[in-house]
Amino acid sequence: MAAAMTLYRSTIGKKAIMAVTGVILYGFVIVHMIGNLKIFEGPKGFNEYSHFLRVVGEPALPAGTILWLIRIVLTVALILHVSAAIQLTRIDSAGRPVAYKKVKRKQASFASMTLRWGGTAIFFFVIYHLMHFTIGTVHPQFIEGEPYHNVVSGFQLQPLMAGVYLLAVAALGTHLYHGVWSATQTLGLNNRRNDKLFRGLAVLSGIGLFVGFAAIPVVVLLGIIK
Amino acid sequence: MKITVNVWRQKNASSKGRLEKYQVDHVSPDMSFLEMLDTLNQQLMAKGEVPIAFDHDCREGICGSCGVVINGLAHGGQLATTTCQLHMRKFKDGDNITVEPWRANAFPVIKDLMVDRGSFDRIIQAGGFISAHTGSAPDANGTPIPKENADLAFEGAQCIGCGACVAACPNASAMLFTSAKVGHLGLLPQGQPERQQRVLKMVAQMDTEGFGGCTNIGECTAACPKEIGLHFISRLNRDLLGATLRGGSTVD
Numbered sequence: 474m475a476a477a478m479t480l481y482r483s484t485i486g487k488k489a490i491m492a493v494t495g496v497i498l499y500g501f502v503i504v505h506m507i508g509n510l511k512i513f514e515g516p517k518g519f520n521e522y523s524h525f526l527r528v529v530g531e532p533a534l535p536a537g538t539i540l541w542l543i544r545i546v547l548t549v550a551l552i553l554h555v556s557a558a559i560q561l562t563r564i565d566s567a568g569r570p571v572a573y574k575k576v577k578r579k580q581a582s583f584a585s586m587t588l589r590w591g592g593t594a595i596f597f598f599v600i601y602h603l604m605h606f607t608i609g610t611v612h613p614q615f616i617e618g619e620p621y622h623n624v625v626s627g628f629q630l631q632p633l634m635a636g637v638y639l640l641a642v643a644a645l646g647t648h649l650y651h652g653v654w655s656a657t658q659t660l661g662l663n664n665r666r667n668d669k670l671f672r673g674l675a676v677l678s679g680i681g682l683f684v685g686f687a688a689i690p691v692v693v694l695l696g697i698i699k
Numbered sequence: 700m701k702i703t704v705n706v707w708r709q710k711n712a713s714s715k716g717r718l719e720k721y722q723v724d725h726v727s728p729d730m731s732f733l734e735m736l737d738t739l740n741q742q743l744m745a746k747g748e749v750p751i752a753f754d755h756d757c758r759e760g761i762c763g764s765c766g767v768v769i770n771g772l773a774h775g776g777q778l779a780t781t782t783c784q785l786h787m788r789k790f791k792d793g794d795n796i797t798v799e800p801w802r803a804n805a806f807p808v809i810k811d812l813m814v815d816r817g818s819f820d821r822i823i824q825a826g827g828f829i830s831a832h833t834g835s836a837p838d839a840n841g842t843p844i845p846k847e848n849a850d851l852a853f854e855g856a857q858c859i860g861c862g863a864c865v866a867a868c869p870n871a872s873a874m875l876f877t878s879a880k881v882g883h884l885g886l887l888p889q890g891q892p893e894r895q896q897r898v899l900k901m902v903a904q905m906d907t908e909g910f911g912g913c914t915n916i917g918e919c920t921a922a923c924p925k926e927i928g929l930h931f932i933s934r935l936n937r938d939l940l941g942a943t944l945r946g947g948s949t950v951d
Contacts, residue, residue: 568871570804581917581924658932659937661938664933
């Protein structure tokens with residue numbers, strides 16, 4: 474018990490929470506990206522996939538059970554991830570009450586230094602994104618159950634918002650470029666032999682997810698998908 | 700060489716400090732950074748001013764006493780180099796150098812460039828003892844240790860406790876220091892009996908001291924004069940999570 478309290482109180486315990494919840498959210502964005510790419514199958518494939526997500530588990534389970542279970546897990550993970558991040562940020566900034574007059578960095582990556590800003594940006598984007606394509610309140614021509622139409626018209630009618638999507642997925646890619654490796658480090662999985670492997674996974678995740686997510690607004694704006 | 704230095708001057712722990720500008724003439728390129736500060740102190744004393752206080756001891760790069768932030772980089776930023784081993788030939792005639800003390804909540808400034816690193820001592824103390832034979836010396840190689848573990852333990856044991864990792868970390872985290880200390884004993888058979896208690900207690904003490912947390916940025920290992928790797932931090936996390944899952948069950 475004392476040991477569990479040490480872990481809970483320690484920054485390492487809070488970071489372990491960030492790592493585990495981060496891995497859950499990482500898994501989600503991968504599945505989400507693969508799902509998105511079904512837009513290249515055309516309206517039928519994309520809408521059917523969207524419908525499948527809502528009815529998966531039927532008839533064994535009532536409609537939407539699996540969907541809502543996943544939504545609950547993701548929401549809890551997000552809340553834990555964000556609250557641990559806020560707690561840690563406060564501890565970290567208290568670590569240096571008097572700042573240096575002159576600071577240089579030797580090897581810190583852009584991604585590692587902007588993790589908190591990127592995370593904040595992604596958080597607000599997720600709220601907007603849900604209002605845009607899931608709830609539809611900020612979509613000018615939202616039709617429930619017609620995701621293909623919603624995506625295409627959403628980007629066509631508001632090309633500037635497509636730009637926001639590109640920025641947001643760039644923030645996500647940057648976040649994972651450091652975050653994926655950092656999570657493995659926090660969970661103590663890294664050693665000298667496999668470190669390059671985890672670094673590679675993080676770089677691949679950052680770039681891969683950016684390309685996969687960015688592809689959709691780009692092809693809509695180019696008129697490849699109508 | 701003529702060098703201009705902006706040095707942090709602070710009378711005592713409670714007073715407010717500021718950067719003061721000094722011109723140092725007659726700097727030889729062969730001087731160490733500390734010898735340059737000595738020269739400046741000679742100038743100050745000749746004028747009847749209070750010399751700059753800074754920590755130093757062996758001046759061979761092995762004791763861990765010296766350490767200041769030079770132009771925004773702990774120990775001046777040269778690879779595997781302490782402040783005493785940094786030479787003025789690395790600077791150019793007429794350079795303007797900013798010298799600041801380590802900045803961390805857990806390293807309060809005592810005077811000028813001197814900080815109190817007692818927090819490091821308390822982390823070490825929290826680690827406690829190891830169970831070892833006393834009396835006659837054991838047989839050399841009587842306890843088999845895999846070569847790789849011995850090398851890794853040695854890498855961690857090289858830590859001189861200078862505090863550059865904390866100074867360079869954007870969060871003023873002591874994770875590299877603590878991980879090196881926990882790691883080198885954890886890798887050796889002699890460190891096994893108290894291993895779980897040690898990691899739990901040292902991490903608890905580290906957190907009590909008011910260091911920030913680790914964000915795996917890696918500035919610590921870049922500043923470390925002994926080039927201790929980030930993999931020690933991963934090892935510490937693994938040890939702590941493992942000790943917690945096992946309930947930290949070794950006898951206190």
